[in-house]
Amino acid sequence: MTVKIAVAGASGYAGGELLRLLLTHPEAEIGALTAASSAGTTLGTHQPHLAPLAGRVLADTTPDTLAGHDVVFLALPHGHSAEIAAQLGPDVLVVDLGADHRLADPADWRRWYSGEYAGQWPYGLPELPGARKKLAGTKRIAVPGCFPTGGSLALAPALAAGLVEPVVTVVSVTGTSGAGKSLKPNLLGSEVMGSARAYGVAGAHRHTPEFAQNLSAVAGERVTVSFTPVLAPMPRGILTTASAPLVRDVDEAAAREIYQKAYDTEPFVQVLPEGAWPTTAATVGSNNVQLQLGVDADARRLVVVAAIDNLTKGTAGGAVQSMNLALGFPEATGLSTVGVAP
Numbered sequence: 001m002t003v004k005i006a007v008a009g010a011s012g013y014a015g016g017e018l019l020r021l022l023l024t025h026p027e028a029e030i031g032a033l034t035a036a037s038s039a040g041t042t043l044g045t046h047q048p049h050l051a052p053l054a055g056r057v058l059a060d061t062t063p064d065t066l067a068g069h070d071v072v073f074l075a076l077p078h079g080h081s082a083e084i085a086a087q088l089g090p091d092v093l094v095v096d097l098g099a100d101h102r103l104a105d106p107a108d109w110r111r112w113y114s115g116e117y118a119g120q121w122p123y124g125l126p127e128l129p130g131a132r133k134k135l136a137g138t139k140r141i142a143v144p145g146c147f148p149t150g151g152s153l154a155l156a157p158a159l160a161a162g163l164v165e166p167v168v169t170v171v172s173v174t175g176t177s178g179a180g181k182s183l184k185p186n187l188l189g190s191e192v193m194g195s196a197r198a199y200g201v202a203g204a205h206r207h208t209p210e211f212a213q214n215l216s217a218v219a220g221e222r223v224t225v226s227f228t229p230v231l232a233p234m235p236r237g238i239l240t241t242a243s244a245p246l247v248r249d250v251d252e253a254a255a256r257e258i259y260q261k262a263y264d265t266e267p268f269v270q271v272l273p274e275g276a277w278p279t280t281a282a283t284v285g286s287n288n289v290q291l292q293l294g295v296d297a298d299a300r301r302l303v304v305v306a307a308i309d310n311l312t313k314g315t316a317g318g319a320v321q322s323m324n325l326a327l328g329f330p331e332a333t334g335l336s337t338v339g340v341a342p
């Protein structure tokens, strides 16, 4: 069954990655491509790597230009999806790559974002317990933030098994494309190259409540999350190191078994062989989450390292994976487990 798909925000990084994936998705017919200030220009001006679509002209993002599609992806800045989504019919599958529909608690929304709270949609991280059931057949999907994707999957098995205390620390090194294309003074090449910088430190990043929401649901109790992102001079990729105090003495083999069991049947999560540690480079262009764990016996902590491509599994790939589930396609359709190296 071919589905006609519109992409709003087609000139941006997330929209570009979506189109890269949809171009090889056997069931996708690419319909309207829309933007804001870039409307009227060709896609090739913004996404030179998408040669088959280079001549397509971007339209304005309106309910009219997005009408007549089976699926609409909204890859827009936060706060711009809810109003447009409300004007698309209930039979259209709307996949929001922004944050507008991720949080369940209106108080969390008001603390971390601006504008009206628009309600929570089924959360597009299929590997979390119970998520696939909510995604099957849904007409609305909230794609996770890029940091909570890898970080939540790094800690979920340990919390679900009661292996660690519900007080976790997450540090994520991220590439610059996570910030989007629009020019920001701290993202100029001369500011970013040759340097790494923490930001949103000490509970100040808006992904903190999203982490807490995901991990508390898995643990069945409130999980406190201390999250620190670190900007690094690379275009894409997120390397997360997550750790938590062990509840009981456990050796590495037992901890590995918990993770292997949790992710055994997952098409996109790989617990790497002993001794191999994840790298962002190995995940580029794939929809993979690569994990490795260790037990720090002296500190009595479990330490898990996770690598993803922020644009693939961290946004557009996760969005396509969730779309597949919503439409009843095989979950891995149009997605790759093969990276690019070196």
Ligand SMILES: NC(=O)C1=CN([C@@H]2O[C@H](COP(=O)(O)OP(=O)(O)OC[C@H]3O[C@@H](n4cnc5c(N)ncnc54)[C@H](OP(=O)(O)O)[C@@H]3O)[C@@H](O)[C@H]2O)C=CC1
Residues within 6 Å of the ligand: 008, 009, 010, 011, 012, 013, 014, 015, 034, 035, 036, 037, 038, 039, 061, 074, 075, 076, 077, 078, 080, 097, 098, 099, 144, 145, 146, 177, 178, 179, 180, 181, 182, 310, 311, 314, 315
């Ligand atoms: N980059 C990433 O790694 C991730 C991004 N996301 C989310 O995906 C969404 C898009 O991010 P990203 O692609 O990085 O951002 P970009 O800044 O690269 O792209 C933003 C896109 O939205 C369009 N746009 C901007 N303002 C409006 C508006 N008022 N109405 C309609 N379209 C508008 C832009 O069009 P124009 O060119 O005309 O300005 C552009 O196409 C965000 O919500 C982001 O949080 C989620 C996870 C990871």
Ligand SMILES: CC(=O)N[C@@H](CCC(=O)OP(=O)(O)O)C(=O)O
Residues within 6 Å of the ligand: 097, 098, 099, 144, 145, 146, 147, 174, 175, 176, 177, 178, 179, 180, 229, 231, 310
């Ligand atoms: C480097 C960088 O700036 N990264 C972004 C991550 C954004 C993202 O991917 O998630 P959202 O969809 O929630 O915006 C940030 O920290 O805000």
